[in-house]
Amino acid sequence: MSRVAAEKPITGRKRQRVTIADVARLAGVATMTASRALNRPEMVSEELKGRVLHAAAELDYIPDRAAGGLASGAGLALPVLVPTLHHSVYVQILEGLEERLPGAGYQLLLGSTDYSQEKEERLVEVFLGWRPSAVVLSGLDHSERTVRLLRASGIPVVEIMDLAVAGETGQPLDLNIGFSHAQVGGAVVEYLAACGYRQIAYAGTLTEIDPRSVRRIRGFQSALKRLGLPHHLTGRSDLPSSLAVGRDLLSGLLSAHPKLDAVFFANDELAAGALFECLRRGVRVPEDLAIMGFSDEEIASHLYPALTTVRIPRHEMGRLAADLLLARLSGSLNGQPPIDVGFEIMQRQTTRTPSLPAQEKP
Amino acid sequence: MSRVAAEKPITGRKRQRVTIADVARLAGVATMTASRALNRPEMVSEELKGRVLHAAAELDYIPDRAAGGLASGAGLALPVLVPTLHHSVYVQILEGLEERLPGAGYQLLLGSTDYSQEKEERLVEVFLGWRPSAVVLSGLDHSERTVRLLRASGIPVVEIMDLAVAGETGQPLDLNIGFSHAQVGGAVVEYLAACGYRQIAYAGTLTEIDPRSVRRIRGFQSALKRLGLPHHLTGRSDLPSSLAVGRDLLSGLLSAHPKLDAVFFANDELAAGALFECLRRGVRVPEDLAIMGFSDEEIASHLYPALTTVRIPRHEMGRLAADLLLARLSGSLNGQPPIDVGFEIMQRQTTRTPSLPAQEKP
DNA sequence: ATGAAAGCGCTAACAC
DNA sequence: GTGTTAGCGCTTTCAT
Numbered sequence: 001m002s003r004v005a006a007e008k009p010i011t012g013r014k015r016q017r018v019t020i021a022d023v024a025r026l027a028g029v030a031t032m033t034a035s036r037a038l039n040r041p042e043m044v045s046e047e048l049k050g051r052v053l054h055a056a057a058e059l060d061y062i063p064d065r066a067a068g069g070l071a072s073g074a075g076l077a078l079p080v081l082v083p084t085l086h087h088s089v090y091v092q093i094l095e096g097l098e099e100r101l102p103g104a105g106y107q108l109l110l111g112s113t114d115y116s117q118e119k120e121e122r123l124v125e126v127f128l129g130w131r132p133s134a135v136v137l138s139g140l141d142h143s144e145r146t147v148r149l150l151r152a153s154g155i156p157v158v159e160i161m162d163l164a165v166a167g168e169t170g171q172p173l174d175l176n177i178g179f180s181h182a183q184v185g186g187a188v189v190e191y192l193a194a195c196g197y198r199q200i201a202y203a204g205t206l207t208e209i210d211p212r213s214v215r216r217i218r219g220f221q222s223a224l225k226r227l228g229l230p231h232h233l234t235g236r237s238d239l240p241s242s243l244a245v246g247r248d249l250l251s252g253l254l255s256a257h258p259k260l261d262a263v264f265f266a267n268d269e270l271a272a273g274a275l276f277e278c279l280r281r282g283v284r285v286p287e288d289l290a291i292m293g294f295s296d297e298e299i300a301s302h303l304y305p306a307l308t309t310v311r312i313p314r315h316e317m318g319r320l321a322a323d324l325l326l327a328r329l330s331g332s333l334n335g336q337p338p339i340d341v342g343f344e345i346m347q348r349q350t351t352r353t354p355s356l357p358a359q360e361k362p
Numbered sequence: 363m364s365r366v367a368a369e370k371p372i373t374g375r376k377r378q379r380v381t382i383a384d385v386a387r388l389a390g391v392a393t394m395t396a397s398r399a400l401n402r403p404e405m406v407s408e409e410l411k412g413r414v415l416h417a418a419a420e421l422d423y424i425p426d427r428a429a430g431g432l433a434s435g436a437g438l439a440l441p442v443l444v445p446t447l448h449h450s451v452y453v454q455i456l457e458g459l460e461e462r463l464p465g466a467g468y469q470l471l472l473g474s475t476d477y478s479q480e481k482e483e484r485l486v487e488v489f490l491g492w493r494p495s496a497v498v499l500s501g502l503d504h505s506e507r508t509v510r511l512l513r514a515s516g517i518p519v520v521e522i523m524d525l526a527v528a529g530e531t532g533q534p535l536d537l538n539i540g541f542s543h544a545q546v547g548g549a550v551v552e553y554l555a556a557c558g559y560r561q562i563a564y565a566g567t568l569t570e571i572d573p574r575s576v577r578r579i580r581g582f583q584s585a586l587k588r589l590g591l592p593h594h595l596t597g598r599s600d601l602p603s604s605l606a607v608g609r610d611l612l613s614g615l616l617s618a619h620p621k622l623d624a625v626f627f628a629n630d631e632l633a634a635g636a637l638f639e640c641l642r643r644g645v646r647v648p649e650d651l652a653i654m655g656f657s658d659e660e661i662a663s664h665l666y667p668a669l670t671t672v673r674i675p676r677h678e679m680g681r682l683a684a685d686l687l688l689a690r691l692s693g694s695l696n697g698q699p700p701i702d703v704g705f706e707i708m709q710r711q712t713t714r715t716p717s718l719p720a721q722e723k724p
Numbered sequence: 725a726t727g728a729a730a731g732c733g734c735t736a737a738c739a740c
Numbered sequence: 741g742t743g744t745t746a747g748c749g750c751t752t753t754c755a756t
Contacts, residue, residue: 073752298605397735428734
């Protein structure tokens, strides 16, 4: 009973947090019994369990996770770092993660890096202070310090949205689930070439900063070379992706390369912007120009003409990452090699049908 | 070098966390001095400060926020609950918040409620366990328990995206920054009526579940009544908003009310979907039908024709919420009444020009 | 099955 | 300035 409370006559002032000690007192048991009743009910008699649960409800008791974590040494937080929330891809990956992780008691901590390794490093530092049980990172490329910190922490790490391939990318820190961007670039070129296009451009933002873009372009260009097609057609912008930038990119490309017949954009937003610009200019798609996007966001299939793009399994990537993480955390997973979730070209109306000659208005 | 390592003969096993005690030992000072050097540098001599900082860097020391919070009683987390991350509105509000809050040492904890009060309640419960220093909520309508829990916690709360108005909405829990949805509904009707439209419909999702939608519709309908216009034209869907649902909503409305001449959609995504459907059907916008959205997301101005919509100051709302919160947390703010950030009708091409007769293709 | 003591990593409060 | 002590709220021992 009593504790100290009796000694401090009515502090009154600041609303005191309800602690497990309060619950225990109300239930007439030891603190430890209350703790057990709440966390490992099977270790406590029905009788006491009932009293404790009742008392907890009565007091609206909410356990202090920080204190619990401190005492048990357990990690509670699970930081997820994505480059941006403006691409629905990442929102959907998050949803995939959220399907499993919070249920297992982990709290997702969200951070956006804006495609900057420095910002990523700072976030990792902050989040590491929250006793994370694991970390989810986007991409395979991180600052030295980020890598060192993460290694030293000894916690599981999952890198998503890119695939570690020997010789092409660095080694993954730990778990890795994604797809090969180089492969995407190559596949798109092959597809467009099969459609009969010959003057094929790549257009994107952060083309030299974001390592995934770099690899996508590399795959794109080497496929072009292999096929004996011009591989110097590129549109770049350093602004963040937006419909407006997509339009500008298209305009720039069109005036720089009048003979252009196909453009692969780094994401659907840029492609959609370009499509809108074509509409205004009276450029016919796909008769005059083919446009391809990347990601298969919702808008792609609703545009008119509907956008040919590359589907990546974002939701699945999130779910899979969560599952692997859970397995690893429970100790039942070791030495898991990188997992390729692949991608798929979604053929729609902004490109001609492959292997067929150009067609006029369908 | 050496550190304690020598005393515990190679625990080897699990990587030990670097604590402030380790830093202090390396620097040859008391733990408390190390703590001060790190957190209140002005209280420590240059000499020792240097040694401590050096030691911390040397060891890659990362303070344990949970332990720090526990000891100081300070809140560290700052939960933000939004209905969804799929509307860029909320992403931008988040960005507004992130401009200030993390800099001030607070960690944003993100939760999405899916427009459900039950889910909101569960999230509040979870987040309260993280010793939040404040909470940001979307909307003014919460479950009883949510309100009770929040009240009992005694921490500041900001409700955004809706405006408390006596007689119309409930009282705000604490701080409130937003705009009146009823007023939006009314303003849209007045605008459309001024453009000469007479058969004006509202179309949205969750029309009876989301209290903000309910109030928007209420304002919409009473304005119609006031103007003597038909006010029963409504399209509803219980699916989450998407381009596809926008198209369906339009189709349904068109066949139910052939004389329809204007539709106000609950968000830009629905409106864009409807616009795409019009394109396919050959319905001319705005000649045959006016379309209006809500939110002014990026796509609105890039659509063709560009979408008339209602701009709400999301970024500003986030920033303002952060500022107020910071002020309140520092104790320099009391009894702040609700703040109306307003809204603005962005006239573009999917509606005729107000007060002018219908115009043919411009 | 239950309880008492100790301590997680840190900082407020009080010495010196 | 700097060090010492106590204790945040909880859970891990280790008794009983």
